Amino acid sequence: MTDSWSAIQVISTESSLNSWRPSIIADSIGQIHVVWDDQTDYDGSGSDYDIFYKKFVGPPQTPQLFPIMPNPSSSGIVNLYWSDVIGSENYYLYRKVTPISSLAGLSALNQTKESFYIDSLNETGSYYYVIVAENDYGESSFSNVEFVHVDFAESGTDLFSFISNELLIVAGILLGTQILFFVLGILIKSTSNNNSKGKSKGKSKK
Numbered sequence: 001m002t003d004s005w006s007a008i009q010v011i012s013t014e015s016s017l018n019s020w021r022p023s024i025i026a027d028s029i030g031q032i033h034v035v036w037d038d039q040t041d042y043d044g045s046g047s048d049y050d051i052f053y054k055k056f057v058g059p060p061q062t063p064q065l066f067p068i069m070p071n072p073s074s075s076g077i078v079n080l081y082w083s084d085v086i087g088s089e090n091y092y093l094y095r096k097v098t099p100i101s102s103l104a105g106l107s108a109l110n111q112t113k114e115s116f117y118i119d120s121l122n123e124t125g126s127y128y129y130v131i132v133a134e135n136d137y138g139e140s141s142f143s144n145v146e147f148v149h150v151d152f153a154e155s156g157t158d159l160f161s162f163i164s165n166e167l168l169i170v171a172g173i174l175l176g177t178q179i180l181f182f183v184l185g186i187l188i189k190s191t192s193n194n195n196s197k198g199k200s201k202g203k204s205k206k
Helices: 152-205
Strands: 017-025 034-039 051-054 076-080 090-096 110-112 116-119 125-135 146-150
Touching: 076 125, 076 146, 110 116
Parallel strands: none
Antiparallel strands: 017 034, 034 051, 076 116, 090 110, 090 125, 125 146
């Protein structure tokens, strides 16, 4: 399928004579390497046959942004992770409150050499993220879009439930203690009355 090939480009622009035995290979990260030999006196190499080498690196591959966990978030702390792109020098993280379809008009939230970032949010809502990789030859396309919903009310509900449960437990303990003392008081009073009656009967017989 020749229609899937790119346009022809000249790569041995340093050569002024004939070039021979060219070899080309692409490595596992998409870099293209080319070698050939010719008699060009390039960079003081002389007019004899020398081996020349060039490579094409190009922008890095597009990183993949991993799903955000937990989602929704009740703390506002968002842990972001993405694939580490070989040959990348920097990563740029972008955030928006609506789905991201273009980076036009957006400023990077953060620049980092790492493949993770911790964002801190203080308002309830949905937040969308993408990541872009960069090297000396340019930037990649932006990654897939991932979002997180932040809801601080959930944290408050959980805290209220926790406090309510604790209060119920304390109230149950206090109620149980009061019942125990009440029963013990009845038993002690009953025992005391029985002892008093026994002593009175003993005196009557004499």
